[in-house]
Amino acid sequence: MSAKKPSKRIGVFICHCGGNISSVIDVEKLAQAIGKLPGVALSTTYQYVCSAPGQDLIREKVKEHNLDAYIVAACSHTLHETTFRTLGKETGLNPYQVEIANIREQDSWVHDDPQKATSKAVRIIRSVIEKLRLNEDLLPIEVPVTKKVLIVGAGIAGIQAALDIANAGYKVTLLEKRASIGGHMAQISKTFPTLDCSQCIMTPRMVEVSHHKNIELLTYSEVEDVAGYVGNFKVKIKKNPIYIDPEKCTLCDKCVEVCPVEVDSEHDRGIKKRKAIYIPFPQAVPATYTLDVHSCLGLLPIACGECVKVCEPQAIDYDMEPQFIEDTFGAIIVSTGYELYPVLNLEEYGADQIPDVVDGMQFERLLYLDSSTGCGIKRPSDGKVPGEVVFVQCAGSRDPELHNAYCSRICCMYTSKQAMLYKSAFPEGKSYIFYIDIRSGGKGYEEFVQRAREEHDVTYLRGKVSKIFQEDGKVVVWGADTLTGEKVEIKADLVVLATTMVPSPGTKDLANKLKLNVDEHGFTQEAHPKLRPVESLSAGVFMAGCAQSPRDIPDTVSSASGAASKVMAMISGDVLEREPIIARVDEDICSGCKMCISVCPYDAREYNSDKNIVEVNSAKCEACGSCVVTCPSGATQQLNFADTQIKEMVRAILSDKESSE
Amino acid sequence: MSKPKVALYWCSSCGGCEESVVDLAQDILPVTSAVDIIFWPVAMDFKYSDIEVLQDGEIAATLINGAIRMDEQEHIAKLLRKKSQLIIAHGSCAHLGGVVGLANFYKREDVLGEAFKEVPTVKNPKGILPQVKTEEAGRELELPALHDTVKTLDQVVQVDYYIPGCPPPPELIKNAFAAILENKLPPKGTVLAEKKALCDSCSRKESKPDKIKLSKFKRLYEVEWDPEKCFLEEGIICLGPSTRDGCGERCIKANFPCRGCFGPTDEVLDQGAKSLSYLASLIDSDDEEEVKKIIDSIPDMAGLFYRYSLASSILRGNINRGTK
Numbered sequence: 001m002s003a004k005k006p007s008k009r010i011g012v013f014i015c016h017c018g019g020n021i022s023s024v025i026d027v028e029k030l031a032q033a034i035g036k037l038p039g040v041a042l043s044t045t046y047q048y049v050c051s052a053p054g055q056d057l058i059r060e061k062v063k064e065h066n067l068d069a070y071i072v073a074a075c076s077h078t079l080h081e082t083t084f085r086t087l088g089k090e091t092g093l094n095p096y097q098v099e100i101a102n103i104r105e106q107d108s109w110v111h112d113d114p115q116k117a118t119s120k121a122v123r124i125i126r127s128v129i130e131k132l133r134l135n136e137d138l139l140p141i142e143v144p145v146t147k148k149v150l151i152v153g154a155g156i157a158g159i160q161a162a163l164d165i166a167n168a169g170y171k172v173t174l175l176e177k178r179a180s181i182g183g184h185m186a187q188i189s190k191t192f193p194t195l196d197c198s199q200c201i202m203t204p205r206m207v208e209v210s211h212h213k214n215i216e217l218l219t220y221s222e223v224e225d226v227a228g229y230v231g232n233f234k235v236k237i238k239k240n241p242i243y244i245d246p247e248k249c250t251l252c253d254k255c256v257e258v259c260p261v262e263v264d265s266e267h268d269r270g271i272k273k274r275k276a277i278y279i280p281f282p283q284a285v286p287a288t289y290t291l292d293v294h295s296c297l298g299l300l301p302i303a304c305g306e307c308v309k310v311c312e313p314q315a316i317d318y319d320m321e322p323q324f325i326e327d328t329f330g331a332i333i334v335s336t337g338y339e340l341y342p343v344l345n346l347e348e349y350g351a352d353q354i355p356d357v358v359d360g361m362q363f364e365r366l367l368y369l370d371s372s373t374g375c376g377i378k379r380p381s382d383g384k385v386p387g388e389v390v391f392v393q394c395a396g397s398r399d400p401e402l403h404n405a406y407c408s409r410i411c412c413m414y415t416s417k418q419a420m421l422y423k424s425a426f427p428e429g430k431s432y433i434f435y436i437d438i439r440s441g442g443k444g445y446e447e448f449v450q451r452a453r454e455e456h457d458v459t460y461l462r463g464k465v466s467k468i469f470q471e472d473g474k475v476v477v478w479g480a481d482t483l484t485g486e487k488v489e490i491k492a493d494l495v496v497l498a499t500t501m502v503p504s505p506g507t508k509d510l511a512n513k514l515k516l517n518v519d520e521h522g523f524t525q526e527a528h529p530k531l532r533p534v535e536s537l538s539a540g541v542f543m544a545g546c547a548q549s550p551r552d553i554p555d556t557v558s559s560a561s562g563a564a565s566k567v568m569a570m571i572s573g574d575v576l577e578r579e580p581i582i583a584r585v586d587e588d589i590c591s592g593c594k595m596c597i598s599v600c601p602y603d604a605r606e607y608n609s610d611k612n613i614v615e616v617n618s619a620k621c622e623a624c625g626s627c628v629v630t631c632p633s634g635a636t637q638q639l640n641f642a643d644t645q646i647k648e649m650v651r652a653i654l655s656d657k658e659s660s661e
Numbered sequence: 662m663s664k665p666k667v668a669l670y671w672c673s674s675c676g677g678c679e680e681s682v683v684d685l686a687q688d689i690l691p692v693t694s695a696v697d698i699i700f701w702p703v704a705m706d707f708k709y710s711d712i713e714v715l716q717d718g719e720i721a722a723t724l725i726n727g728a729i730r731m732d733e734q735e736h737i738a739k740l741l742r743k744k745s746q747l748i749i750a751h752g753s754c755a756h757l758g759g760v761v762g763l764a765n766f767y768k769r770e771d772v773l774g775e776a777f778k779e780v781p782t783v784k785n786p787k788g789i790l791p792q793v794k795t796e797e798a799g800r801e802l803e804l805p806a807l808h809d810t811v812k813t814l815d816q817v818v819q820v821d822y823y824i825p826g827c828p829p830p831p832e833l834i835k836n837a838f839a840a841i842l843e844n845k846l847p848p849k850g851t852v853l854a855e856k857k858a859l860c861d862s863c864s865r866k867e868s869k870p871d872k873i874k875l876s877k878f879k880r881l882y883e884v885e886w887d888p889e890k891c892f893l894e895e896g897i898i899c900l901g902p903s904t905r906d907g908c909g910e911r912c913i914k915a916n917f918p919c920r921g922c923f924g925p926t927d928e929v930l931d932q933g934a935k936s937l938s939y940l941a942s943l944i945d946s947d948d949e950e951e952v953k954k955i956i957d958s959i960p961d962m963a964g965l966f967y968r969y970s971l972a973s974s975i976l977r978g979n980i981n982r983g984t985k
Contacts, residue, residue: 586928588856588857589856589857589858589926589927589928590857591857591858591859591860591861591902591906592860592861592866593858593860593869593901593902593939594860594869594870594871594872594873595902595939595942595943597871597872598871598872598873598874598942598943599942607871612861612866626942629938630938630939630942631935631939632858632902632903632929632935632936632938632939633857633858633902633903633925633926633928633929634925634926634927634928634929634935635857635926635928637928643928643930647930
């Protein structure tokens with residue numbers, strides 16, 4: 001049963017787009033053809049409809065022709081739909097009586113036969129007319145907003161976003177999975193291209209966060225469950241036990257002295273060991289011991305208990321339980337950062353079996369320990385200062401067959417920096433960098449790479465390393481120099497692999513809880529790569545830093561500030577206005593079969609047992625359309641994208657009537 | 662005043678719809694006393710010429726069951742349309758094409774070949790197939806021609822109302838007669854049953870969980886009979902969600918899942934596609950291989966989802982059958 005078509009007076013404004021459209025499409029002929037269609041009260045063209053005079057033209061014509069609705073045939077919806085809907089509202093129309101017909105990206109830009117392109121434009125506009133005839137007046141949906149923000153991941157991205165938002169006067173809960181905040185930036189020796197000490201610029205931020213009156217810091221914690229929706233996310237947080245009471249602890253370090261367990265230090269990336277009870281690093285925030293439940297013996301009955309015996313203030317409590325915190329947040333920022341692609345996966349480079357093959361972060365720790373203690377850069381196998389160091393870029397990156405297809409983006413720069421720092425610390429050493437291309441697009445980056453080459457005598461070899469193996473106490477690197485076409489063999493003391501940045505392991509799980517899309521590599525997916533880079537398609541969920549893609553510190557901080565400003569704009573009002581183009585259920589048709597509940601990724605479909613129907617929660621609905629296509633009885637329809645409208649649009653596109661011009 | 666004239670006719674059908682009229686039992690008496698049945702080939706002896714002599718629109722209402730797949734049926738349907746004020750598609754075959762509509766998955770030659778040559782009970786060494794015209798002992802014999810495509814009644818003539826079901830429950834037929842006699846008919850084109858889908862009145866709806874996730878589609882023999890439990894929850898395909906209500910859950914009450922004979926609701930164009938769509942959404946896997954395995958556990962998918970509605974679906978049948 002098709003709904004009865006209300007007779008609307010429709011205006012069509014066809015844009016030349018300064019030749020972008022009119023150089024291929026015969027816009028005057030198009031306007032004529034469209035003008036003959038039933039219900040079209042006006043069909044006209046203009047050079048730039050989006051310009052101020054173009055918009056004035058629409059204002060004038062809506063009045064003059066008493067239009068009920070209009071179409072702008074121009075560029076894509078993404079570009080100017082908002083412009084023309086806002087204009088429609090100004091002219092007294094409901095904004096949803098304004099539609100865009102995309103005859104640029106979908107027509108003039110992709111075709112060159114004027115006749116066919118013009119005929120296609122007729123079909124496109126004709127189909128939009130059919131849709132517009134059946135468009136309903138809609139009002140934005142208003143939802144109340146909680147002025148508090150959850151940030152997941154307290155590396156530099158999370159810290160920056162937290163400070164930006166907290167300084168603007170909003171409450172922030174900053175959550176970190178590890179025992180200390182700081183993330184990878186706290187592990188790095190120096191930053192390129194300025195060679196600032198990473199710790200020195202990071203630590204003040206960490207302290208500021210911990211003392212900020214608007215920031216609640218939850219370390220050693222994880223997101224357990226997320227319910228609710230934009231403006232009102234109900235989040236359950238699990239605070240894992242650290243088995244220490246920080247109030248009682250005097251930081252005397254006796255527990256660490258007696259602890260018999262030694263494991264690889266995460267902060268030093270296995271270059272150094274730590275005890276089962278430990279402070280991750282001297283500048284850690286919070287400055288508290290954490291008892292690592294996975295390595296501690298004391299939690300096993302009667303196995304150890306040494307630390308408890310020496311703890312005078314009795315701050316250690318083996319029976320501490322996880323705490324669960326429930327709170328409501330208006331928005332969530334995901335800043336869960338990255339991990340490095342495991343060397344174990346790189347069989348051609350020794351699969352983590354050669355002690356003197358390290359990854360970039362391990363080398364950062366070697367550099368840091370040298371600069372902070374003056375101990376010299378010691379290679380892991382025998383503690384010797386390496387005389388020849390080979391850096392291998394793109395280890396696991398730009399390799400779609402075996403590893404990761406994408407570019408890890410920071411490696412070109414940090415290997416330059418590492419080679420430079422190595423040469424500064426040990427000028428008689430030799431350093432080689434194998435590269436595919438040097439990507440030094442940031443501010444001051446190219447000059448930095450040149451300095452490494454010229455002032456620090458770093459040898460750059462263009463080519464891929466094919467194999468790395470051990471021989472006579474050396475690490476042998478086989479590669480090819482593609483500039484000379486020769487095979488290269490270097491007998492090195494240490495090899496540094498610039499392994500790919502991959503999403504941190506918890507990202508996928510968190511994304512699932514937040515109904516956040518991830519891309520093919522597991523990085524969080526932005527709503528639009530150009531125009532909405534820090535928003536996700538899940539309203540109220542934002543992203544910052546390397547959770548989204550590999551990036552360096554400046555880009556991470558920019559994205560964090562970007563996300564923070566988006567969040568602040570969102571929570572600054574008392575209510576949120578949302579697009580009303582959501583699903584609607586017809587109560588007279590819905591049989592309560594509940595199929596929609598199974599498919600809704602946003603938990604927006606709720607069963608009403610009194611009416612035996614499944615309702616749409618308009619605050620939660622993200623308009624994805626899943627329930628609409630699933631609804632077995634057709635009771636659920638997408639507002640202004642009803643099946644009847646789409647059917648008419650398809651019919652209008654396929655029909656041969658009047659399209660032969 | 663003479664009683665309103667009513668005609669009943671059958672096309673490609675199994676006879677079950679005729680039976681459904683007889684199933685009115687004692688309720689048929691007020692009907693027969695209120696109307697004049699002037700044409701009902703299955704029950705009484707009439708000739709086509711009896712219809713041809715009538716005035717246009719002289720018959721108040723004609724119930725036609727069965728799909729249209731032969732030229733004779735098309736001819737009589739058109740004749741009855743001319744002579745009747747109302748044409749009512751009676752039963753799934755007239756309404757949607759029905760089970761006979763499944764022939765649209767095959768070419769006419771394949772259908773005839775299967776029926777007259779391939780089936781094990783047929784002995785046809787010369788491979789003779791039915792012909793429209795045959796010479797036999799110097800005389801020309803004629804048979805109705807079989808169409809290549811099975812059509813619904815409304816693909817041949819304009820239909821005013823539909824009584825769905827395979828066969829329609831007597832209750833719906835009784836109500837239809839009452840509505841005609843009392844002149845209380847709804848707008849033309851209406852399917853004379855419920856607007857909602859079967860789940861609305863299903864006696865098992867209470868037990869249905871909010872979310873269903875399936876890792877295997879089961880068949881009836883694989884689960885224990887529990888008259889309280891929703892079939893879908895058990896992993897048994899039930900087309901109740903995509904099928905119009907009004908049957909009185911005849912199958913469900915006999916512990917058999919819905920197979921869709923009442924067709925889709927008004928808002929749905931293609932019942933089979935909709936059924937596939939919602940069942941696919943219940944599959945509990947993201948792994949392509951596993952999903953394929955789960956889907957493969959559905960035997961005869963096309964025959965299941967389009968059992969009654971193939972001829973009325975968007976594709977109408979196998980689009981490749983012409984080139985097979």
